[in-house]
Amino acid sequence: MSAEELTQLIEKATEKRQQKVEGAKQALIEEMETRAAQLGLSLEGLFGLRSGKPEPAPPRRRVRKDAGGTVPVKYRGPEEGQTWSGRGRMPKWLTELEAQGKHRQDYLARN
Structure with missing residues (x-):
């Protein structure tokens, strides 16, 4: 062929x-x-077919209204620029201050 x-x-x-x-x-x-x-x-x-109508989209997770925003500062250190929101890992400056016997409440930010 x-x-x-x-x-x-x-x-x-x-x-x-x-x-x-x-x-x-x-x-x-x-x-x-x-x-x-x-x-x-x-x-x-x-x-569960619908005659001629498209199927509805599956439900989505709702997005929090505060998602993606910045978290306000909760703690301020003795030096300029030392801040921490209280979330995540504790910053080194606060760890060192607590090791010296100081209390975290002494560094609460006054908003």
């Missing part, structure tokens, strides 16, 4: 396969409709 003949054969086989798949699909749909009707259901009711 030539390349041209093989190409035509492949195209015909692909077309025939598509016809077979469509026929099998239609037969399955008809069988399911019959079985659903025996139970008093429709395919739409059975599978």
Whole structure:
């Protein structure tokens, strides 16, 4: 067989396969409709399909209204620029001050 003949054969086989798949699909749909009707259901009711309407989007997680914002300073150190919000890892300056016997409450920011 030539390349041209093989190409035509492949195209015909692909077309025939598509016809077979469509026929099998239609037969399955008809069988399911019959079985659903025996139970008093429709395919739409059975599978939760909506006629012509798109399915609603799945629910999303709600975003907190304060998400992405900055957290106010809760502690201020003795030197300029030493601040901590009270979240996350304790800063080194506060760890060192507590090691010296000082109390964290002494460094609460006055807002």
